[in-house]
Amino acid sequence: MTSLQERLFAMQDKQYAAFQAKLTPGVPVESFIGIRVPVLRKFAKEFTKEAECEEFLHQLPHEYYDENMLHGLLVSEVKDYEECIRLTDRFLPFVDNWAVCDIMSPKVFAKHKKELLAKIKTWSKSSHVYTCRFGIGMLMSHYLDKDFKAEYLEIPASVRSEEYYVKMMVAWFFATALAKQWDQAITYIEQRRLAPWTHNKTIQKSIESYRITPEQKEYLRTLKVFVKPNEQSQIYLNSAIARKRVTK
Numbered sequence: 001m002t003s004l005q006e007r008l009f010a011m012q013d014k015q016y017a018a019f020q021a022k023l024t025p026g027v028p029v030e031s032f033i034g035i036r037v038p039v040l041r042k043f044a045k046e047f048t049k050e051a052e053c054e055e056f057l058h059q060l061p062h063e064y065y066d067e068n069m070l071h072g073l074l075v076s077e078v079k080d081y082e083e084c085i086r087l088t089d090r091f092l093p094f095v096d097n098w099a100v101c102d103i104m105s106p107k108v109f110a111k112h113k114k115e116l117l118a119k120i121k122t123w124s125k126s127s128h129v130y131t132c133r134f135g136i137g138m139l140m141s142h143y144l145d146k147d148f149k150a151e152y153l154e155i156p157a158s159v160r161s162e163e164y165y166v167k168m169m170v171a172w173f174f175a176t177a178l179a180k181q182w183d184q185a186i187t188y189i190e191q192r193r194l195a196p197w198t199h200n201k202t203i204q205k206s207i208e209s210y211r212i213t214p215e216q217k218e219y220l221r222t223l224k225v226f227v228k229p230n231e232q233s234q235i236y237l238n239s240a241i242a243r244k245r246v247t248k
Contacts, residue, residue, distance in 0.1 A: 004056060008066055011035045011043065024065070024097045033066040037103070040066065044073035057087060061094045068095065072104040081112045085119060092123070095130040098165050102137060109138065113147050124155050132159065133169045140173045150184040153177060157193050170194065171201035178202070178220075179211035189223050196227050 001009075017034025021027070035043075047053050053074060062068050071091055078084040084106045095101050109116050116138065123135025136156045143152050156173045159166065174194065177185035192199060203220045206212050212220070 008033050008035060011039050024099050027065055027097050031065045033064050035066045040069055041073060044070055048074060048077050068100045069103055072100050076104055076106045079108055081108050084108050092131045092134060093128060101130040101134050109142060121155060124159060129163045129165055132166050136169045136173050140176050144177055144180045148181055153188060157188055167198050171198050171205055174202040175205035175209060178206050179209055196225050199225055
């Protein structure tokens with residue numbers, strides 16, 4: 001066990017490890033140390049000041065889920081944009097679950113919107129599940145407010161994947177887009193631009209959102225698409241397989 005791993009195990013919460021394992025199917029149970037996110041965030045901020053931090057960022061793959069979570073948090077703290085992109089690109093192929101993927105949110109990206117957009121387009125086209133998910137997530141985080149352009153909706157709309165965690169991110173993106181940019185986003189639902197499962201999941205997530213008005217929710221209900229029972233069963237089967245798959 002490395003000195004860093006000893007420090008991580010000192011923050012272990014076994015009950016939390018069991019809980020997190022249930023939320024993150026496909027990741028071996030034994031890889032969870034069980035460190036609560038607020039505790040790990042605090043540790044990450046302190047660890048960035050240590051010489052061992054840079055060495056850790058070059059030690060891939062990691063043994064534990066919590067080490068990957070730490071890695072994602074450390075990358076998010078990198079202040080130099082080019083270095084952050086380099087570290088992100090190096091780490092993404094090793095990301096094997098939604099939690100590690102979604103915890104990465106580099107602060108420096110907000111200051112480099114023009115350059116970032118090109119990277120997002122590349123990430124979103126990746127065949128690697130969590131690289132694709134990360135790209136769409138960054139688009140959702142940085143380009144649905146003041147920097148929004150209707151053409152950006154084409155990026156997630158053009159993604160075609162049977163991977164559960166990609167489809168869920170596309171649905172999440174469009175549900176957020178409907179909340180923030182209704183007039184432009186609703187056309188993608190009206191024109192059925194998304195795959196049926198993703199289309200209906202977008203509507204579901206929007207209806208559950210407090211940011212969508214009652215009138216908008218009522219209209220969205222009229223836009224649900226019918227999926228044949230056998231097709232729906234296959235969709236759920238594929239989703240279940242995706243959630244349980246262990247990335248080799």
